[in-house]
Amino acid sequence: MRWFRRLAWLVAVLLLVSAAALAGSYIWYRQASQPQSAGTLALPGLHGRVTVVRDRNAVPHIQAASRLDAYYALGFVHAQDRLWQMQMNKRIVAGRLAEILGPKALETDRFLRTLGVRRNAEAIFAQLEPDTRAALQAYAAGVNAYIDQRKEPLPPEFVILQTRPEHWEPADTLGWQTMMAWDLGGNWTQETLRMALSQVLPTARISELLAPYPGERPVRTLDYGNLYRHLAPLASALARVGDMAPPSYVEGMGSNNWVVSGAHTKSGKPMLANDPHLGLQAPALWYLARLQAPGLDVAGATLPGSPLIVLGHNARIAWGFTNTAPDVQDLFLERLQPGSTEKYQTPDGWAAFVTRTETLHVKGAADVTLTVRETRHGPVISEVSEPVANAAAPLGARYVVAFQWTALRPDDRTFQAGLKMNLATDWASFTQALRDFHAPQQNMVYADVDGNIGFIAPGRIPLRRADNDLKGLAPAPGWDARYDWNGFIPFEHLPRAYNPPNGIIVTANQRIVGPDYPYFITSEWTVPYRYQRIRALLDTVPRHTFESFGTIQKDVVSLAMRDFLPLLLASPVANDATRPQRERDLFDALRKWDGTMDPAAPEPLVVSAWLRELSRRLFEDKVGEALFMRMWEQRNVQQPMLNILRNAAGPGSLGSFWCDKSGTTEHESCADAVADAWTLALADLSRRYGDNPGKWRWGKAHAARSEHKPFGKQPYLSGLFNLRVPTGGDTYTVNVGRNNPRDEQAPFESTHAASLRALYDLADLDASHFMDSTGQSGNPVSPNYRDWTGKWAAVEYITLARRREPAREPFDTLVLQPAAAKDGASRGK
DSSP, rough: HHHHHHHHHHHHHHHHHHHHHHHHHHHHHHTTTTOOEEEEEEEETTTEEEEEETTTTOOOEEEEHHHHHHHHHHHHHEEEEEHHHHHHHHHHHHOOOOOHOOGGGGGHHHHHHHHHHHHHHHHHHHSOOOOHHHHHHHHHHHHHHHHOOOOOOOOHHHHHHHHOOOOOHHHHHHHHHHHHHEEEEHHHHHHHHHHHHTSOOOHHHHHHHHHTTTTOHHHHHHHOOHHHHHHHHHHHHHHHHHHSSOOOTTTTTOOOOEEEGGGSSSSSSEEEEEEEEEEESOOOEEEEEEEEEEEEEEEEEEOOTSSSEEEEEESSSEEEEEEOOOOEEEEEEBBTTTSSSSSSTTTTEEEEEEEEEEEOOOTTOOEEEEEEEESSSSSTTTTTOOGGGHHHHTOOOOOEEEEEEEESOOOOOOOHHHHHHHHHOHHHHHHGGGGGGSSSEEEEEEEEEOOEEEEOOOSOOOOEOOOOOTTHHHHHHHTOGGGEEEEOOOGGSSOOOOOTOOEEEEEEEOOSSTTTTTOOOOOOOOTTHHHHHHHHHTTSSSOEEEHHHHHHHHHOOOOHHHHHHHHTTTTHHHHHOOOOOHHHHHHHHHHHHSBBBOTOHHHHHHHHHHHHHHHHHHHHHOOHHHHHHHHHHHEEEEEHHHHHHHSSTTTHHHHHHSSSOOTTTTTOHHHHHHHHHHHHHHHHHHHOSSSSSGOOOHHHTTOOOETOOOOGGGTTTHHHOOOEOOOOOOOSSSSOOOTTTSSSSTTEEEEEEEEEEEEEEOOOOGOEEEEEEEOOOOOOSSSOOOHHHHHHHOOOOEOOOOOOOOOOEEEEEEEEEEEEOOOOTTTTO
8 A cells, every 4th residue: 555655646746747748848839939029139131220119919019211121021921920820822723722731722722723822923923013023022021031040939839730831932921812812702502502503493483592782683594594404514524513612701791881071070071991801710800000110100901921011091092891792603514526525615616735744742641633624714624523424415416614803813903003002192192002802892982081982993893795684693605605704894884983072981792883773882881770770870979089989880780680680579479368478478589689680688699590490492303402501501591581481472572482392282382381480599599508598698699700721620629729709799790700501510600700990080080999700910929810819700990090209008119120241132032
């Protein structure tokens, strides 16, 4: 026993020593892995002295003697704080994720190599103006200076994956800009969805399911169902390609901005607000900064990987974006020459594919060789998942699908436009800069210190011929010239407004042009609930301030719920006195509810679950489970559900088809569908949150989840990297919180929300308000990784005001100065 006790003491001591060592190692690593924010560094490639003052929120204020040195310093601090995020973005652009993540990332790599984003970025760089190339090179030099001189340990992602950072190149910046355009203009998936739906539904029913903008009729097209019905293998192949594509940050689409003239503000100067809605990620997409140099004084939100203030202000103007979501992507069926796979049909005869070979390196596995083919329209994407032999039609003809996109052009100058926009001083110079803004099209609101306000939607929008009877809604025959693009909408004819008489401009992804606008932009505008709510709230305050603008950004009243609730409560199930008391109490509570998506309330959760089950009940039966899971997101199901409930009864009504179950002898009504959905929703909520509805809370179920790449879905790592915070709102509230009903584990969690909030009063631009969803740092052991999450959820703000003496707050100052040149080294090398 004495021996056993001694052994037990020894084991306990060893465990304590090990625990202490681990704790000590963690404390050391947490401290050592933080970037140097004070002192002096000598760096190659700088021309002059630069100071980087980090305020109490870790926001860098960069002061340089030249613009190029300011861009260099921004690259340096981006790398200090967001190195892993930048390296992931670099690999996404180049289709090189499998090199560090292994075979599971190979499909995404195949898709991105096929698109050729990195190749196109190199071609773009070669065509830019010299000053623009110099800015990109200066920024890359700053990133690489940090990588080369770094003394602190690498962030944990590098340690876990046993990889090291690579040098940044100008094409990485341009390629990431293209990937942002991918996120903001991805309507190609709607084309593939229509092609897949045509296998099970007639074209008229597809138009009911993919409903038009409220108040409009479906766009008239040819009966593409007949065109695609014999191409089921190709439709299946494209569905698999959609699963291989990189996920979009903005699926479901959103964003708000508005600007009012001085006639509507207490300061007498214009005020502007912006909150772009994107997929939540950790760290946040944005990084706040201020840059000052001769001719440059700009502050706001940057994208790590780019030397621009994308959203913000300079000394004279402020601006904000929302997504226009135009139709700038088309799919083309390309018919192969009979007996050959080397040529495809064009309006002028048979043409040879342009081919290239890509080699994909895979961690822990053999290299993969990929042959990419291109047609006159663009890369062939249908072969990413399957060889062309599997897409044969019964009559022997074979097809592939090519992808055309405005952002995959070597003459794209969007980055160049951004640099010039940062330097603009008035409406004329602002709009002149935007002549080069090609992709993605954005709704931009503008204000200046002279009291002017404006709106413009720059971008390349394809011109489609009048006899194009598909209107870009579905894959078109590539051999027919009717479907070719015929240039782009002239810049002078793009939507715009300047100092409108009412002094108010609002965009929230609603239709931005009237019925008399002569050009086609898209048929898939977002339903106008957020626009209507913002407009109404603006009218309630005669003179706006930061406080009133913040109240609007915080608003969680759902006009969509106000539309749905009377229709649901009018159903027999909601008025059945024989229902259990628990259910009758819930119905009574819903009758008193006003549609406010309050995180502390149960009603938002009950109705959200009810509508989730109703969408499954109405549509899954008609299209099949696999196809329904592809289309099951609120953009595709909210509007048709509303149309069905409003037109629920009578011969030939929407409800007579969609509410009736297939394969049953009885005819089920929409009342039956609503009752079925209610029963299923209560069972689901009880399983997830317990049997007591008094304890159900929307905020708990609807927590905003900021997910890390790539560890956000790893069971043992997600707790360190992911961030969650209870929130209110829904897809249609101003303070948006879009959930993913397809996620069976967490169908109500918010994964798409305001990635940034910004407010500007042109009477005092230094007082501008900002907030993003996580914090400045990308290092999960940094205190600045998650310090803004609670403030963001509460809709609070920080300012980026210049430092005033004497300093009342702690500041860290890092001085960057030129190192002695060695061996003729220069910036950009």
